[in-house]
Amino acid sequence: MLDFPLFPESASTFAPKVDALYFFTLALTAFFTLLIFAAVLFMFVKYRRTEENQVGDPIHGSTLLEIIWSVIPFLIVMLLFFWGAQVFWVGVSIPEDAREYLVTGKQWMWKIQHPEGHREINTLHVPIGEKIKLTMTSEDVIHSFFIPAFRVKQDVLPGRYTQLWFEATKTGEYHLFCTEYCGAEHSQMIGTVTVMEKDEYQDWLAGGIVGSSPVASGEELFQQYACNTCHENSGDTLRGPSLKGIAGNAVTLADGASVNRDENYLRESIVRPSSKMVAGYQNLMPTYQGQITEEGLSHLVAYIKSLGSEADANENSGHGSSDHGESHDDEAADAESTESTEASAE
Amino acid sequence: MSQTTHGTTAEHEFPKEHYLNAAHGWKSWLLTTDHKRICILYLISVSVFFAIGGMYAGMIRLELVTPEGDLFQPDTYNRVFTMHAVMMIFFFLIPSIPATLGNFFIPLMIGAKDVAFPKLNLASWYMYLMGSSLALFALFKGGVDTGWTFYTPFSTTYSNSYVSTVAVGIFINGFSSIFTGVNFMATIHRMRAPGMTWFRLPLFIWAHYATSLIMVLGTPVLAITILLVGMERLFKFGFFDPALGGDPVLFQHLFWFYSHPAVYIMILPSMGVMSEIIATFTRKPIFGYHFVAFSSMGIAIIGFLVWGHHLFLSSQSVYASLVFSFLTMLVAVPSAVKVFNWGATLYRGSIAYTTPMFYALGFLGLFTIGGLTGVMLGTLGLDIHMHDTYFVVAHFHYIMVGGALFGYLGGLHFYWPKMFGRSARGFFPHLSALLIFVGFNLTFFPQFILGYLGMPRRYHVYPEEFQVLNVMSTAGATVLAIGYALPVFYMIWSLKRGEIAGPNPWGASGLEWQTQSPPILHNFESMPVVTEDPYTYHPPAQEGAGQPAAAHSAS
Ligand SMILES: [Cu+2]
Ligand SMILES: [Cu+2]
Numbered sequence: 043m044l045d046f047p048l049f050p051e052s053a054s055t056f057a058p059k060v061d062a063l064y065f066f067t068l069a070l071t072a073f074f075t076l077l078i079f080a081a082v083l084f085m086f087v088k089y090r091r092t093e094e095n096q097v098g099d100p101i102h103g104s105t106l107l108e109i110i111w112s113v114i115p116f117l118i119v120m121l122l123f124f125w126g127a128q129v130f131w132v133g134v135s136i137p138e139d140a141r142e143y144l145v146t147g148k149q150w151m152w153k154i155q156h157p158e159g160h161r162e163i164n165t166l167h168v169p170i171g172e173k174i175k176l177t178m179t180s181e182d183v184i185h186s187f188f189i190p191a192f193r194v195k196q197d198v199l200p201g202r203y204t205q206l207w208f209e210a211t212k213t214g215e216y217h218l219f220c221t222e223y224c225g226a227e228h229s230q231m232i233g234t235v236t237v238m239e240k241d242e243y244q245d246w247l248a249g250g251i252v253g254s255s256p257v258a259s260g261e262e263l264f265q266q267y268a269c270n271t272c273h274e275n276s277g278d279t280l281r282g283p284s285l286k287g288i289a290g291n292a293v294t295l296a297d298g299a300s301v302n303r304d305e306n307y308l309r310e311s312i313v314r315p316s317s318k319m320v321a322g323y324q325n326l327m328p329t330y331q332g333q334i335t336e337e338g339l340s341h342l343v344a345y346i347k348s349l350g351s352e353a354d355a356n357e358n359s360g361h362g363s364s365d366h367g368e369s370h371d372d373e374a375a376d377a378e379s380t381e382s383t384e385a386s387a388e
Numbered sequence: 389m390s391q392t393t394h395g396t397t398a399e400h401e402f403p404k405e406h407y408l409n410a411a412h413g414w415k416s417w418l419l420t421t422d423h424k425r426i427c428i429l430y431l432i433s434v435s436v437f438f439a440i441g442g443m444y445a446g447m448i449r450l451e452l453v454t455p456e457g458d459l460f461q462p463d464t465y466n467r468v469f470t471m472h473a474v475m476m477i478f479f480f481l482i483p484s485i486p487a488t489l490g491n492f493f494i495p496l497m498i499g500a501k502d503v504a505f506p507k508l509n510l511a512s513w514y515m516y517l518m519g520s521s522l523a524l525f526a527l528f529k530g531g532v533d534t535g536w537t538f539y540t541p542f543s544t545t546y547s548n549s550y551v552s553t554v555a556v557g558i559f560i561n562g563f564s565s566i567f568t569g570v571n572f573m574a575t576i577h578r579m580r581a582p583g584m585t586w587f588r589l590p591l592f593i594w595a596h597y598a599t600s601l602i603m604v605l606g607t608p609v610l611a612i613t614i615l616l617v618g619m620e621r622l623f624k625f626g627f628f629d630p631a632l633g634g635d636p637v638l639f640q641h642l643f644w645f646y647s648h649p650a651v652y653i654m655i656l657p658s659m660g661v662m663s664e665i666i667a668t669f670t671r672k673p674i675f676g677y678h679f680v681a682f683s684s685m686g687i688a689i690i691g692f693l694v695w696g697h698h699l700f701l702s703s704q705s706v707y708a709s710l711v712f713s714f715l716t717m718l719v720a721v722p723s724a725v726k727v728f729n730w731g732a733t734l735y736r737g738s739i740a741y742t743t744p745m746f747y748a749l750g751f752l753g754l755f756t757i758g759g760l761t762g763v764m765l766g767t768l769g770l771d772i773h774m775h776d777t778y779f780v781v782a783h784f785h786y787i788m789v790g791g792a793l794f795g796y797l798g799g800l801h802f803y804w805p806k807m808f809g810r811s812a813r814g815f816f817p818h819l820s821a822l823l824i825f826v827g828f829n830l831t832f833f834p835q836f837i838l839g840y841l842g843m844p845r846r847y848h849v850y851p852e853e854f855q856v857l858n859v860m861s862t863a864g865a866t867v868l869a870i871g872y873a874l875p876v877f878y879m880i881w882s883l884k885r886g887e888i889a890g891p892n893p894w895g896a897s898g899l900e901w902q903t904q905s906p907p908i909l910h911n912f913e914s915m916p917v918v919t920e921d922p923y924t925y926h927p928p929a930q931e932g933a934g935q936p937a938a939a940h941s942a943s
Contacts (some may be wrong), residue, residue, distance in 0.1 A: 046856040071760040085734040098672030098737035115724040119717035129769025183542040190842025193773040199628025221776040221844040229847035300488035
């Protein structure tokens with residue numbers, strides 16, 4: 043009964059960074075609390091009232107002391123600020139080369155899809171020693187994805203993507219919690235994260251039932267909704283901008299602003315096309331709000347991302363003056379996306 | 389100054405005329421404009437809501453004894469913790485000190501007959517009554533399940549509970565805060581007795597001035613936010629729900645723009661009470677008076693700029709998080725300055741062992757822990773792990789119970805003899821303070837550990853390995869409950885049987901102790917004139933010589 047943990051397991055590369063900060067601030071808290079308590083108790087006894095009419099010494103203060111006990115706490119909290127910011131920076135800098143999983147939260151479950159297409163609900167299997175990034179969204183209310191053993195947490199919102207990354211360092215099973223209150227079964231929106239050796243993970247992947255990968259599902263949807271009547275995926279410009287090589291690129295909007303076409307921009311351009319019009323195009327596209335599922339949207343975004351990024355095509359950025367000014371000369375990068383065979387047939 | 393009455397047998401007579409018998413009948417209470425009677429009205433009402441909120445707390449702790457959800461349905465549990473917070477925050481903690489002790493003592497301390505707008509003062513109580521009745525009504529109908537934070541789009545689109553009713557209750561109650569704030573500011577500016585300069589004001593007044601500023605500037609934002617939630621719930625406006633084209637994080641910004649400063653509405657008045665108690669029971673001026681006064685204002689102002697520390701993981705930009713973390717760190721400095729100054733005031737004091745002073749002692753320790761754990765949460769890298777876990781729950785209870793409630797209870801014991809003319813002191817008040825201190829720590833300290841282990845807040849069911857710490861917490865809550873229950877008995881008992889206090893039972897300085905206890909309707913027989921700095925205590929040899937103590941250092 044009295045065998046209970048006081049400290050959580052530490053199983054990611056990020057965890058020791060957070061723990062170091064924790065132990066330091068904990069020591070600081072303990073030191074100041076004890077210092078103040080001891081000083082106060084000591085004076086409480088030493089200067090207790092011994093005679094009824096006794097009064098205290100009329101000491102009014104000391105500017106020097108005020109400066110000392112303002113500057114010292116200031117320096118300490120600044121140290122914490124910079125240290126904390128540095129750790130935070132590591133936490134929010136999502137590595138480009140990480141394996142990307144899609145996570146969809148809904149009342150009250152976590153739906154997870156591996157890059158190869160495997161689907162899981164409330165469980166997450168990951169290989170040890172590999173950078174994993176989760177691209178997450180919610181179908182309804184706000185949730186939050188928390189793995190205590192990895193010291194990582196990120197809110198999961200409806201209508202946009204948020205990301206989280208980790209690299210597990212220890213095999214085993216760990217808690218997955220929802221930490222943003224989300225309704226009746228909030229405390230049941232939990233799961234298990236299983237960290238496996240790399241070869242075990244490969245076996246696990248091989249043994250599972252494979253659906254199509256997010257990119258393939260996205261491509262299917264692209265066909266199904268006939269997106270290609272307006273959007274070329276090869277670099278030509280039809281009524282709408284070509285989707286080739288746009289992910290991660292900046293573009294100039296009709297109102298002159300420039301935006302980075304990240305996952306959130308792509309998603310918004312599907313559900314609310316009129317909200318951020320690319321310069322030089324007419325507002326013709328209907329809204330797909332509510333017509334495509336959250337997972338479908340994630341798949342479409344994954345598909346568009348697979349059509350290349352700024353590495354392949356960086357001519358698309360900027361000059362919004364010409365309506366057909368989108369460049370046509372990135373066919374060179376085409377070879378990479380020819381896995382999308384049917385797409386060009388239509 | 390008469391400080392010789394302390395602790396001796398009743399040599400005073402209970403005054404024949406005072407505010408309590410200046411008029412009779414229920415109308416004389418319900419239509420009163422006397423700030424002292426309005427204090428009593430508020431005292432009774434906030435006590436009722438404290439009791440209700442406390443009962444809900446008991447239900448939470450009882451459910452969490454076991455890892456399974458065996459006492460309540462999940463939906464019921466969610467309503468229980470929501471109602472606990474709504475009752476405690478909006479209908480107890482926010483009005484607690486300002487509307488009771490502030491109402492009673494601001495005019496007395498500055499030598500005024502009443503507040504600047506006595507009718508507005510009464511209106512504020514009626515607003516409170518209306519708002520809280522609506523919340524009670526919602527409670528009887530089944531309550532709310534959104535958490536006190538009402539996060540969208542859960543609250544606007546998904547919740548099927550009485551969100552609108554409670555929201556309207558909080559909206560109306562907001563006006564009581566605004567009325568009180570406006571009233572206090574006007575009173576402090578315009579009603580000070582001759583000679584009561586700004587730097588002769590007791591620190592209680594400075595703290596309430598800072599609090600009023602927040603009430604007046606912050607509460608309207610809460611009102612607007614609630615209005616937007618209401619419009620979205622009723623007419624599908626689409627401010628917050630992304631399905632309607634809104635932004636759910638916008639709500640969080642608006643909500644915390646009020647609700648973070650609201651934490652200072654709860655804690656600043658308590659800090660004011662602490663200054664009075666510590667000065668009285670050391671018979672010394674507060675060390676660094678100006679620094680303590682200005683730190684209240686500093687907290688109120690910087691406190692408006694830190695709300696984004698609740699949104700580090702909400703998808704807020706990293707740049708915004710950096711700025712908010714930096715500002716959060718800054719606000720820790722004036723709080724630390726206060727603690728150091730109170731501690732330094734004990735040095736070479738004449739320290740009396742009284743119940744209010746024990747509360748002050750407890751406050752210093754608990755507020756220090758609460759403040760430093762707040763700094764931990766404001767540290768960006770740490771907050772990733774700690775956000776929305778029990779660490780946060782423990783932290784804010786150290787601030788709201790260890791800070792705000794200790795100030796309220798300490799202040800109530802301190803000012804009780806002035807308010808009712810009879811003292812409540814001795815063994816039972818000491819015992820109650822001790823039980824509350826011990827029970828509180830036993831309840832909330834384990835929650836820090838639970839939080840770092842990763843137990844999320846608002847969990848009805850939890851993994852087995854968290855059980856031992858949860859049982860400890862519930863055991864502590866039982867002790868705490870006994871500590872809370874005791875004052876009900878001895879305080880009421882003291883109203884009839886307590887020792888007659890006389891004007892100045894503690895031998896304190898300050899205008900409020902120069903008039904009779906309980907005071908007459910107009911507070912003072914004649915307009916008081918202030919000739920000394922606050923907290924001036926004369927050594928016995930000079931007693932009655934009317935000679936000011938050593939000049940105030942130009943700090
Ligand atoms: Cu949840
Ligand atoms: Cu806050």
